[in-house]
Amino acid sequence: MITHFLAGGLERRINIVLALLIAAAIVVPVLHLMVPPSSPLHMPTYAVALTGKYLTYALLALALDLVWGFCGILSLGHAAFFALGGYAMGMYLMRQIGARGVYGNPDLPDFMVFLNWKELPWFWYGFDHFWFAMLMVMAVPGLLAFIFGWFAFRSRVTGVYLSIITQALTYALMLAFFRNNMGFGGNNGLTDFKDILGFNIQADTTRSVLFAASALALALGVLVTSALVRSKYGKLLIAARDAESRMRFLGYRPENIKLFAFTLSAIMAGIAGALYVPQVGIINPGEFAPANSIEVVVWTAVGGRGTIIGPIIGALLVNGGKSWFTGALPELWLFALGALFIATTLFLPKGIVGMWEAWWRQRRESRSIAAILPASTGNPVESPAE
């Protein structure tokens, strides 16, 4: 049943994306580990970490697109699910430090020793096990999204009101995580990681594996999302976006249809966050900043919402641009981002992928018209869109 479901997601364009991601998962580690640094083909450490980070952003954007593009839920709080997944991973990485912290305390992370805490708070229990941390990476964002969505969708909160409360959600979490006595390291967050699964987190091999894991996680995200939106359930998602009341009077419960996608999307965002943290080496409350969630919306809009590859292209391009910009003209980045969003909304409402599809369709149509018309008429062919 599951394999049939996943096979339903396979389609030419999706296959290409999957092939590219799997190829990247192999080629990048090879270029990093096997090609000598003297070679122009060698991929340096910073580049592996940077592209690995972009892939986790792409997964986050894909997660947002599942609810925004396909179901019309404009979440302005998706970075919160990403950050929660990141914190769950960060807690595991903190426990891996063991007695190697500055204070050398085998039982408590440094920041707890600093705060004079005597024992580990209950919500840190279990995080020394990798499997438990991975469970929490999915369970915490998933549960939060489920509870939030349960109330919001049931009360029929939609549109801009829903967007505002998702923004409030991430803001509230940011304030909470800034507090030292919450037990998550306050404004410094969690950092100074040493090992992951016993391997040095700075080692080239570890970085390569983390990159490959990010590429494969994104590939899995693409496959699941594609299968989902092409199933009957996916049609219901789009139906809930377009005509919620029609659905209700057909006997469906749009709130449940939305809730499933919203929860799944939060889990995807949590996994992205968990892969992000070991590659950047830190997680702090700044990840909950409202602006972060808005950036995800911009990536998705630029790439093309309501498509599978749009958010991936958007996340990679905008973040590539950001890395270049913050190097060259750091103070102008936010203006550039704002301008990009406005330009996309005005001139490319369907994003890069939407524009490309429209161009492709038009080309095909004018070709087929040209094929029908006798060549001798001499009249220029006008395509219907003009």
Add this chain to the structure above:
Amino acid sequence: MTIGETTATSILYLDGVSVSFDGFRAINNLSLVLEPGEMRAIIGPNGAGKTTMMDIITGKTRPDAGEVFFDGKVDLTKHDESEIAQLGIGRKFQKPTVFESHTVEDNLVLALAGPRRAIPALFHRQTKAEHERIDEILQTIRLTARRNELAAALSHGQKQWLEIGMLLAQDPKLLLVDEPVAGMTDAETEETALLLREIAQTRSVIVVEHDMQFVRDLGVKVTCLHEGSVLAEGSLDQVSGDQRVIEVYLGR
């Protein structure tokens, strides 16, 4: 026959129903009984409460007072929209509402009677029986040729038909059809009357409509609503001959 017996045998039973919006009585002590298999036309001026009556039957609006029973025993005031739809009441909106970014066929697929939950829909595979049912409905609503086109590309009249087709796919016992021929050409209007009469052979139907020629074509019992209650009821000739109906509705 006592009230109790009427409730037990009728497909739809409204008694003493009232609802107010901010002090304005949109429905005022409305009573109406529909027999199983009956088709009823409802006429009345704009604002008479025709759409609001459908809102009450389908659970969108809760009445302030009165009884609403379906199929003899089901108290509709105790259920919400999706439950009522699943009980077997289908509704076509006044403004045609279809899933514009889906194909004509997918619109019908989503409407087909069957499980309504999220998880089963993930693994749903279309059966041969479902496919045949869709073929049948496409024929009935005259949209076979447009099966794979997006619903957004249909004309206004075709959207109205598609929505009726979705109701058929839902397989309800009672259909509520709100102004189905608004914006249709004369030919389309005639076709629609035929279509509804065909549908009414197997289910109960309530049709709200302004178009008098269309109501005549339906050839069924007529109820005229005014200010939220029944003004007159009977054959079209009786109702349109009624002095008060002429005053408030036809004469204007």
